[in-house]
Amino acid sequence: MNQTANNPQDADDEENFGAPPIPPGSKNYMTPEGHLRMKAELLNLIDVERPEVVQVVSWAASNGDRSENGDYLYGKRRLRQIDSRIRFLTKRLDLAEVVDPSIHHGSDQIFFGATVRYETQSGEEHTVTILGIDELDPLNGKISWVSPVARALTKAREGDAVMLRTPGGLEELIVLEVRYPEPN
Missing domain, CATH: 3.10.50.30 (Transcription elongation factor, GreA/GreB, C-terminal domain)
Incomplete structure (x- = not known):
């Protein structure tokens, strides 16, 4: 049985965030401006957003019962979304071929x-x-x-x-x- 198909948390890993897949055997062509925007988003997620959410989740976890703790549950979900986006951006940037028009x-x-x-x-x-x-x-x-x-x-x-x-x-x-x- 395919675990990914049945686990919504893992399904985020395969998400393309609205972007079409890169054709097999092709490079991920992008302009210098597009590359900078994507890299800036990745760095913001890693350096700003993720640490803020981790801090909220840690605080919420310290409040006791996590099963009905909205801050904790929402924070964990947001953390999965951020991690998924980080993986996506990292993969796309690794395949990037920057072309200056x-x-x-x-x-x-x-x-x-x-x-x-x-x-x-x-x-x-x-x-x-x-x-x-x-x-x-x-x-x-x-x-x-x-x-x-x-x-x-x-x-x-x-x-x-x-x-x-x-x-x-x-x-x-x-x-x-x-x-x-x-x-x-």
Whole structure:
């Protein structure tokens, strides 16, 4: 019998926290900014949040009966969540391949880190930035390099038409503009 499937505490270990899994055999590409944000979150969890929760749990445990002690029970649960997030971040950072998109500044070809403005067949314009799996924010136009749109656009140039396979069939996208951040 699989213990992990039956123990909700262990299930947290397999959680991806909303991030898609890294494709097998791929690196975890991310921008320098994304890497810094992730590392800062990890350090904050280790140096600030976890010690604070440990202190609360220790205090609550000293109050006696733990079975009905809300501070203790909530604290232990929060500690498991923090530890799970620490493991997740550590694994993702260990696999990180930091890529600075500014090396392509001035290029009109689409690679990781590009901000691309394109037009659909229906005339709708969209702007997306192709980033790492752990940096995606689709509501703000930040898509993962493994997304179908990013895969269709990658290596195309301004003015190119590319085909995107959608559930409704093939759709043509016209690349209108490609931008990269300026080098620091």
